[in-house]
Amino acid sequence: MKLWGGRFKGDTDKLMEDFNSSISFDMRLFKYDVEGSIAHAKGLNKAGVLKDDETKLIVDGLNEILKETETEFIPDDEDVHTYVERLLTEKIGDVGKKLHTGRSRNDQVATDVRLYLRDVINEIESGIEILIDTLKRKADEYKNAIMPGYTHLQRAQPVTFGHHMMAYVEMFKRDLSRLNDMVKRVNIMPLGSGALAGTSYNIDRMYVAKLLGFDDITKNSLDAVSDRDFVIEFLSFSSILMMHLSRFCEEIVLWSSKEFDFIELDDRYSTGSSMMPQKKNPDAAELIRGKTGRVYGDLMTLLTVMKGLPLAYNKDMQEDKEALFDAIDTLKMSIAVFNGMVKTMKVKSDNMANAAKYGYMNATDFADYLVSKGIPFRKAHEITGKVVLYAIDKNCAIEELSIKDLKSFCDVIDVDVYKAIDLRNSIKNKKTIGSPKLFDEE
Numbered sequence: 362m363k364l365w366g367g368r369f370k371g372d373t374d375k376l377m378e379d380f381n382s383s384i385s386f387d388m389r390l391f392k393y394d395v396e397g398s399i400a401h402a403k404g405l406n407k408a409g410v411l412k413d414d415e416t417k418l419i420v421d422g423l424n425e426i427l428k429e430t431e432t433e434f435i436p437d438d439e440d441v442h443t444y445v446e447r448l449l450t451e452k453i454g455d456v457g458k459k460l461h462t463g464r465s466r467n468d469q470v471a472t473d474v475r476l477y478l479r480d481v482i483n484e485i486e487s488g489i490e491i492l493i494d495t496l497k498r499k500a501d502e503y504k505n506a507i508m509p510g511y512t513h514l515q516r517a518q519p520v521t522f523g524h525h526m527m528a529y530v531e532m533f534k535r536d537l538s539r540l541n542d543m544v545k546r547v548n549i550m551p552l553g554s555g556a557l558a559g560t561s562y563n564i565d566r567m568y569v570a571k572l573l574g575f576d577d578i579t580k581n582s583l584d585a586v587s588d589r590d591f592v593i594e595f596l597s598f599s600s601i602l603m604m605h606l607s608r609f610c611e612e613i614v615l616w617s618s619k620e621f622d623f624i625e626l627d628d629r630y631s632t633g634s635s636m637m638p639q640k641k642n643p644d645a646a647e648l649i650r651g652k653t654g655r656v657y658g659d660l661m662t663l664l665t666v667m668k669g670l671p672l673a674y675n676k677d678m679q680e681d682k683e684a685l686f687d688a689i690d691t692l693k694m695s696i697a698v699f700n701g702m703v704k705t706m707k708v709k710s711d712n713m714a715n716a717a718k719y720g721y722m723n724a725t726d727f728a729d730y731l732v733s734k735g736i737p738f739r740k741a742h743e744i745t746g747k748v749v750l751y752a753i754d755k756n757c758a759i760e761e762l763s764i765k766d767l768k769s770f771c772d773v774i775d776v777d778v779y780k781a782i783d784l785r786n787s788i789k790n791k792k793t794i795g796s797p798k799l800f801d802e803e
C-alpha cells in the first residue's frame with residue numbers, strides 16, 4: 362500500500378517501487394511506530410481533533426496490532442509507517458484514516474528512530490558493564506602477575522597483567538560515559554514538527570513527549586525532521602568502542618601466537634584450519650578487529666549521506682537506518698563474543714613473568730638507582746646504556762653481572778643495586794597515582 366497517489370495519473374515503475382521501499386529494514390521500528398502513533402492519537406484527542414470514542418478505537422486498535430503482528434514477515438507496503446496505518450484501517454475502518462492528521466512520516470520516522478535508539482542504548486550500556494566486570498575480575502585474578510609492558514611493541518618496563526586489563530577498563534568506562542552523555546540528545550521528541558513546518562493543530566507536544574518518555578521536544582521544525590546528528594553521534598561512539606575492542610583483539614592475536622604465548626583462547630572461541638591440522642586460530646579476535654572496519658564504514662556512510670543535504674527532510678536520509686542497524690548488530694555481537702572470549706581465556710602468567718626477565722626492562726630502575734646515589738639523570742642514563750651494551754655483549758641480564766663488573770661503570774654502585782633493579786621492586790617502587798602496583802598477598 363501507498364499513503365499517497367491522489368495527484369498521480371500513472372503507476373510507479375516496479376523497480377522504482379522496490380528502490381523506494383524501506384519496509385525490508387524499517388520493520389525493526391514497528392513497535393516504536395505503533396507506540397508513537399498511540400501517543401500521537403492521544404495528542405490529537407487533547408487538541409480536540411479526535412473525539413473520545415475515535416481515540417479509543419484507534420488506541421485499542423493499535424494496541425491489538427502490537428500484540429498480534431508478526432514482525433518477521435515482510436509485507437508489501439512502502440514502509441513501516443504505511444504498514445501500521447493499513448493494519449489499523451483494516452481493523453477499525455475509516456476512523457483509522459484520521460490518525461495521520463497533523464503528522465508527517467518525516468517527524469514520525471525521526472521519532473521512531475529515537476525511541477528505538479533509546480532502548481538500544483540501554484542494552485549496549487549493560488553489555489559494556491558486563492564487559493567491564495569481566496575485565497575487572499581478570500585484573501584482580503592476575504593483579505600480581507608481572508608481564509612486560511611495551512612501547513613500540515618493544516619490551517619497555519615491567520607492569521602487571523592486572524594493570525594491563527585495567528587500562529581497557531578505563532577505555533570502556535569512557536565509552537560508557539560517552540553513551541550516557543548521548544542520551545540527553547537522543548531523548549528529545551521531533552513529533553509535532555510535521556513535514557517541515559509544524560502543524561496547525563493545537564497539539565500539546567510536551568504532553569505527547571511525556572507519554573513517550575521523552576525528556577524534551579525539539580525547538581525548530583526544520584531542524585527536527587532533518588537532524589540525524591544523534592545517529593552520527595551513536596555511530597561515532599560505536600566506532601570508538603569498536604576501536605577499543607579491536608586494539609585488545611590485536612593483543613589477543615599476538616599473545617596467542619607461539620612467539621608470545623601469553624594466553625590460550627578457549628576452544629569455544631577458536632577455530633581450526635581445513636588444511637593444517639595443528640592450527641588453532643584466534644578467529645573471534647580477528648573477526649572483531651575486522652568488523653571494526655565495517656562500523657567505521659557505517660559512520661562514513663551517514664556522514665557522507667548528510668553532508669550535502671539542504672533543509673529539511675530529503676529521501677537520502679532513508680539510508681540512515683541500514684547503517685545504524687548494521688552498526689548496532691555488529692556492536693552487540695562483538696561485545697558479547699569479546700566478553701566470552703576474555704572470560705574463558707587461559708592466562709599463562711609464568712610465560713609472561715619469564716618474558717619480563719629478558720629485554721633489560723629494569724634499565725630505567727638501574728638509572729633511577731644511580732640518581733638515588735646522586736648522579737644526575739642524564740648521566741645515569743648514559744652509564745646505564747653502557748651497562749646494557751656490556752650485558753648484551755656477555756649475553757646476560759644486568760642483574761647477572763658481578764658487583765665488580767658493575768662498579769667498573771660507576772663507583773657509587775653497591776650490592777643494594779640488585780634489590781633496586783629486581784622486577785617486583787621496580788613495580789613496588791612506582792609512586793605516582795596511575796602507576797602499576799603489586800598487592801600484598803600475606
Ligand code: ARG
Nearest residue numbers: 383387440466467470678679
Ligand atoms: N521511509 C522514510 C525514511 O526512512 C520515511 C519518511 C518518508 N517521508 C517522505 N516524505 N517520503 O526516511
